[in-house]
Amino acid sequence: MKVAKGLCAAALISLASSAWAENLVISDIPSPDFTEAQKVSSDEWVLVTEISSLALPTAATFASGTQRELVFSAGGQEYRIARADVVLENETLVTSACDTLALSISSDTRSASVKGAGESCE
Secondary structure (H helix, E strand, C coil), rough: HHHHHHHHHHHHHHHHHHHHCEEEEECCCCCCCEEEECCCCCCCCCEEHHCCCCCCEEEECCCCCCCCEEEECCCCCCCCCCEEHCCECCCCCCCCCCCCCCCCCCCCCCCCCCCCCCCCCC
């Protein structure tokens, strides 16, 4: 009996944590003039600027089966957008290498660096 209760509790915690992880808020779309979203109902691609009823911030969830696309609602329609095209709430884009230290691991041949990053820093 104790094992069954423990398994039920673990299952409930697992389901609750996955639901919390999928509650996302899109706070910004950096290049709306060049970013497309896809209508879920018709698979039609539209520019984000053409979605007149879109007001940021807006709630979103991960598209089923992937964490590379988000689904959001605007004007009674659902749209799919690439995760890389949006900024989520409490997230900031790295646009400068100032005040950072570049690290590389000698045994890792995949390490890469960007020449010129941070040159404008004082």
